[in-house]
Amino acid sequence: MLAEVGFIATFLAFGAALYAAVMAFYSVRQRDERRLLSARNAALATAPLMLVSLGALLSALLTEQYQIAYVWNVTDPNTPTFYRITALWGAQAGSLLFWSGLMSAFAFGAIALNWQAQRRLMPYVIAYTMLVLAAFLALSLFFENPFERYWIMPDDSVAKGVFALGGAVPPSAVRLAETANGLNPLLRHFGMIVHPPLLYMGFVGFIIPFAFAMAALASGDLSSNWIKATRRWTLLAWLSLSLGLVLGGRWAYDVLGWGGWWGWDPVENAAFLPWLLSTAFLHSVMIQEKRGMLKVWNMFLILGTFSAVIFGTFATRSGLVDSVHSFARSAIGFPLFFFWFAITAMSVGLLLWRWRRGELRDERRLHGWLSRETLFVLNNVIFVMLFIAIFWGSFGAPIFSELFMGTTITLGKDYFLQVTPPLFLALFILMGVAPLSAWGATTLLRLGKALIAPSLLAALVVLSLALLQPTEPLVLLIYGLIALSGTVALWETARGAAARHKRLGENWYTAFTALIARNRRRYGGYLIHLSIALLGIGALGSELYQQETQRTLAVGQSLELGGYVMRYDGFLGGQIAEDGRIMDIAQVTVLRDGREVARLRPRRDFYPNAEGMNTMTIPSAHSTLEGDFYVLLVDWEPISAQNATFKVFINPLINLIWWSSLLLILGTLIGMYPERRVALATATVEPSSQLAGAKA
Amino acid sequence: MKSLLRICLSLILIALALSAISLSAYAQEDPRRPVTDDEVNAVSKKLYCPVCENITLDACGTLACAQWREEVRLLLSEGKTPEQVIANFVARFGDRVVGTPVDPTLRALALLTPWLLSALVLLGTGVLFFRWRREGVSDVPKAKTVQPSAPAPRRTYEDYRARLEADLAARR
Numbered sequence: 046m047l048a049e050v051g052f053i054a055t056f057l058a059f060g061a062a063l064y065a066a067v068m069a070f071y072s073v074r075q076r077d078e079r080r081l082l083s084a085r086n087a088a089l090a091t092a093p094l095m096l097v098s099l100g101a102l103l104s105a106l107l108t109e110q111y112q113i114a115y116v117w118n119v120t121d122p123n124t125p126t127f128y129r130i131t132a133l134w135g136a137q138a139g140s141l142l143f144w145s146g147l148m149s150a151f152a153f154g155a156i157a158l159n160w161q162a163q164r165r166l167m168p169y170v171i172a173y174t175m176l177v178l179a180a181f182l183a184l185s186l187f188f189e190n191p192f193e194r195y196w197i198m199p200d201d202s203v204a205k206g207v208f209a210l211g212g213a214v215p216p217s218a219v220r221l222a223e224t225a226n227g228l229n230p231l232l233r234h235f236g237m238i239v240h241p242p243l244l245y246m247g248f249v250g251f252i253i254p255f256a257f258a259m260a261a262l263a264s265g266d267l268s269s270n271w272i273k274a275t276r277r278w279t280l281l282a283w284l285s286l287s288l289g290l291v292l293g294g295r296w297a298y299d300v301l302g303w304g305g306w307w308g309w310d311p312v313e314n315a316a317f318l319p320w321l322l323s324t325a326f327l328h329s330v331m332i333q334e335k336r337g338m339l340k341v342w343n344m345f346l347i348l349g350t351f352s353a354v355i356f357g358t359f360a361t362r363s364g365l366v367d368s369v370h371s372f373a374r375s376a377i378g379f380p381l382f383f384f385w386f387a388i389t390a391m392s393v394g395l396l397l398w399r400w401r402r403g404e405l406r407d408e409r410r411l412h413g414w415l416s417r418e419t420l421f422v423l424n425n426v427i428f429v430m431l432f433i434a435i436f437w438g439s440f441g442a443p444i445f446s447e448l449f450m451g452t453t454i455t456l457g458k459d460y461f462l463q464v465t466p467p468l469f470l471a472l473f474i475l476m477g478v479a480p481l482s483a484w485g486a487t488t489l490l491r492l493g494k495a496l497i498a499p500s501l502l503a504a505l506v507v508l509s510l511a512l513l514q515p516t517e518p519l520v521l522l523i524y525g526l527i528a529l530s531g532t533v534a535l536w537e538t539a540r541g542a543a544a545r546h547k548r549l550g551e552n553w554y555t556a557f558t559a560l561i562a563r564n565r566r567r568y569g570g571y572l573i574h575l576s577i578a579l580l581g582i583g584a585l586g587s588e589l590y591q592q593e594t595q596r597t598l599a600v601g602q603s604l605e606l607g608g609y610v611m612r613y614d615g616f617l618g619g620q621i622a623e624d625g626r627i628m629d630i631a632q633v634t635v636l637r638d639g640r641e642v643a644r645l646r647p648r649r650d651f652y653p654n655a656e657g658m659n660t661m662t663i664p665s666a667h668s669t670l671e672g673d674f675y676v677l678l679v680d681w682e683p684i685s686a687q688n689a690t691f692k693v694f695i696n697p698l699i700n701l702i703w704w705s706s707l708l709l710i711l712g713t714l715i716g717m718y719p720e721r722r723v724a725l726a727t728a729t730v731e732p733s734s735q736l737a738g739a740k741a
Numbered sequence: 742m743k744s745l746l747r748i749c750l751s752l753i754l755i756a757l758a759l760s761a762i763s764l765s766a767y768a769q770e771d772p773r774r775p776v777t778d779d780e781v782n783a784v785s786k787k788l789y790c791p792v793c794e795n796i797t798l799d800a801c802g803t804l805a806c807a808q809w810r811e812e813v814r815l816l817l818s819e820g821k822t823p824e825q826v827i828a829n830f831v832a833r834f835g836d837r838v839v840g841t842p843v844d845p846t847l848r849a850l851a852l853l854t855p856w857l858l859s860a861l862v863l864l865g866t867g868v869l870f871f872r873w874r875r876e877g878v879s880d881v882p883k884a885k886t887v888q889p890s891a892p893a894p895r896r897t898y899e900d901y902r903a904r905l906e907a908d909l910a911a912r913r
Contacts (some may be wrong), residue, residue, distance in 0.1 A: 243840075302806055303797070304800075310795050347912070398804055419870075423866075426863060430863075433862070437858070442851050446850070450846075450847070454836045454837055455794065455795060455836075455840065456836075457797070457840030457841075457852055459840030459841045460840055460851060463852065465842070593779070595782055692782075
């Protein structure tokens with residue numbers, strides 16, 4: 046019953062999306078309001094239909110309907126309820142349906158909230174969102190149907206289909222339960238309940254700015270309307286994608302057992318590429334809003350972001366690239382590639398058409414080399430250069446060498462660590478300098494003066510880091526440049542609050558909150574800059590100063606690393622967990638200066654029913670502000686476990702990466718919160734933004 | 742008989758002595774040395790699993806990779822340098838086992854292409870900057886702007902109100 050309900054709901058959603066897309070285009074052509082209303086209603090109907098569809102699949106997972114092939118594939122009777130929920134996106138078919146469900150929800154929100162305010166753009170927004178939704182639902186219905194069931198045919202063969210085929214009977218429920226696969230061990234982690242949904246929200250969320258940009262191009266309303274209408278949607282998608290990336294890093298750190306958090310794996314990079322373009326977009330739209338510039342560029346960035354989302358989806362789901370993430374491969378490669386090509390060609394075609402007609406000309410030009418808009422453009426150029434370098438390393442070079450040189454190559458961490466660091470450093474420098482420059486023009490002297498106090502603060506940060514661990518002068522300089530991007534944000538906020546405190550007599554708390562409330566966008570942005578600076582320091586510290594050793598210890602023996610002593614105390618073999626996995630656990634004690642600081646239990650989990658990769662090395666770590674003491678159980682002597690081999694890492698400053706995400710959330714939420722200003726006020730440049738100029 | 746026994750004993754002693762000398766010489770020539778796990782991992786970190794792509798040999802949990810790590814250990818113990826061990830793997834499995842290709846053409850292609858493409862982007866931006874500065878502000882044609890799309894019912898209401906006002910003014 047659940048399979049029928051889910052399938053019919055998905056089919057109806059597909060029909061509604063297709064109908065809405067066609068009717069929306071037709072309503073524009075015929076100037077027919079009635080047809081547009083009909084298109085809108087059909088588009089809105091896709092969200093509840095997808096809710097029913099996802100509800101049916103979730104119910105099937107929770108109630109152990111193993112006749113449904115997807116349920117059989119991702120759960121077994123030992124799977125805890127928590128992982129039955131996460132199994133919804135645990136394999137290709139379910140994650141595609143989940144993706145479509147999220148997309149329908151985003152479309153519902155954007156259409157409902159903008160229906161009155163953006164009537165001119167709405168027909169096209171409906172058409173483009175529904176076209177994309179219909180394409181993804183088609184993948185679910187015709188290639189990766191999560192509602193297909195197993196049937197025993199009259200000739201005893203096994204067939205798959207949603208509905209009973211002629212003479213087919215369902216297999217024995219007991220047999221199905223006994224043979225069920227269970228969830229991929231890699232996905233049995235707490236982070237899996239939040240990491241994929243956030244990542245998908247990030248990917249899917251960009252459908253809204255994409256659809257509005259396409260609507261602007263198609264309708265000819267090339268003002269900043271589409272940007273204003275989609276700013277919060279873009280921020281929501283960007284925040285989700287950012288958190289998805291950081292949580293993905295945390296998952297890799299906790300589950301993959303290699304001591305790091307970012308491996309430059311093509312799947313990680315596929316998610317990072319749209320992030321780069323969307324971050325550039327979030328900066329450059331400010332120039333269009335304030336100065337009426339970069340119209341073509343902004344269109345290019347958001348269309349490119351969505352194209353990168355679809356390309357990344359194609360690349361990772363089709364098996365184009367192999368990686369630990371490519372658990373979900375199937376026959377959707379060609380249709381997804383065709384869809385990516387079609388949507389990209391359509392976007393580029395529409396953009397070029399408007400450009401050639403001269404309808405996307407900027408209202409102002411760049412003047413000063415140090416003006417804020419010039420620095421923003423530079424920042425955009427570097428984001429694009431990073432995009433090129435990472436795309437080339439992840440997809441370009443491997444595909445090119447295989448197609449044209451007949452050889453397979455892998456560009457790994459070595460490549461990325463040779464190519465990307467100068468570009469990241471340039472971005473951090475611009476993050477520090479650009480907020481201090483003024484719109485229009487700034488002189489070097491003014492900019493230099495404005496940089497004095499934040500530079501002193503950055504020097505303090507560098508001094509603290511140097512005291513924490515011995516560091517080379519060049520690395521200290523890089524730390525300083527990264528820190529500057531955060532101290533500029535802190536200094537600017539403190540300066541603004543101090544000015545209010547002095548001028549208006551407000552107490553410090555009121556001055557601070559009123560300052561933020563007055564320009565949430567700017568101060569939210571500063572908080573995001575601070576979080577990225579923390580992330581940068583954490584990433585640099587953990588990469589450059591990671592210490593590692595691997596040793597075999599007898600019970601009672603110890604090893605030393607970076608001022609810590611680790612003693613092997615004993616071994617608990619063959620422990621059976623509730624979900625049926627078998628755990629082999631080592632017990633170790635960590636000491637510092639002769640004092641016990643932690644007892645850790647690194648372990649190896651074995652999943653007897655899982656196919657393929659059925660063993661997981663789960664680390665155990667002692668975390669402090671300074672860094673992590675991270676232990677992996679590599680091997681042990683069978684039966685006696687008298688000797689065990691451990692791989693031990695010290696990952697300095699790594700926790701800054703996780704903590705920075707909290708500031709990122711806070712900053713983005715502040716930036717998203719609606720301003721209380723009247724429309725006219727947005728056109729004027731606030732005096733405080735002219736920091737460098739005001740000082741003259 | 743006694744002399745025969747003496748001769749045999751002498752021959753055995755000589756044979757034992759010779760074998761001892763040859764064995765000790767062999768033992769002296771054995772280049773193998775103990776290799777620590779850290780040395781193996783340092784090399785394995787630079788090699789990618791030839792089977793499961795994008796996982797370095799030191800982190801891969803498969804049996805094949807465990808055997809390859811032992812091979813790294815053996816090669817190091819035989820006195821090979823890390824570079825020689827890596828070259829050995831590349832010769833057998835191709836450039837896919839290293840993070841950046843060893844083959845000079847592939848290496849140049851891999852490392853120079855992103856910089857060349859980036860240089861093009863920079864050049865394009867630079868040209869645009871100079872052109873904009875030369876053109877200045879005044880000669881830039883104002884972009885064709887379209888009125889922000891207003892809510893349809895309100896626009897109808899505004900139109901209606903405008904017509905009403907005009908009508909009333911005419912009557913006055």
